[in-house]
Amino acid sequence: MDANSLLNLTISTSAVGISLVTAVFMYRQTREMTRQRRISNTIGGATALDSILRRLGDFEMTFFNHPHLRAYFYAGRPLPRRRAAKEQVRTLASILCDILCSGIHVYSTVDSANSLNEWKAFCTYILKNSPAVQECIQSHPD
DSSP, rough: HHHHHHHHHHHHHHHHHHHHHHHHHHHHEEEEEEEHHHHHHHHHHHHHHHHHHHHHHHHHHHHHHHHHGTTHHHSSOOOOOOOHHHHHHHHHHHHHHHHHHHHHHHHHHHHOOHHHHHHHHHHHHHHHHOHHHHEEEEEHOO
């Protein structure tokens, strides 16, 4: 074997070795990126769920200061007749509808959220027991 053949063999062997090392490195990088993406998605999902539950909690605090309003959302009480009171309940119904719709979106898109059925049951309960929410949905079907 002459010097040129030996040089070519050495270069070829080195290229194969470098290619293997590169492939292993790329595999490890891809695996790590996938792991980090999963962690990031889980954190993002938890943040979105926390936001929905925080908004619902803030909405519920309304009933602490105005307990008479609770029946319009949980006990089937029809909308009040007085205009100012009716607008107050309608505004709260709109806020609650926004929270419920946002919750459905988050629970159905976040992989780590495994409570979609419970959230849907809550939404169904509210819809059945709140003429104010029923009116809001009928007036804004989209």
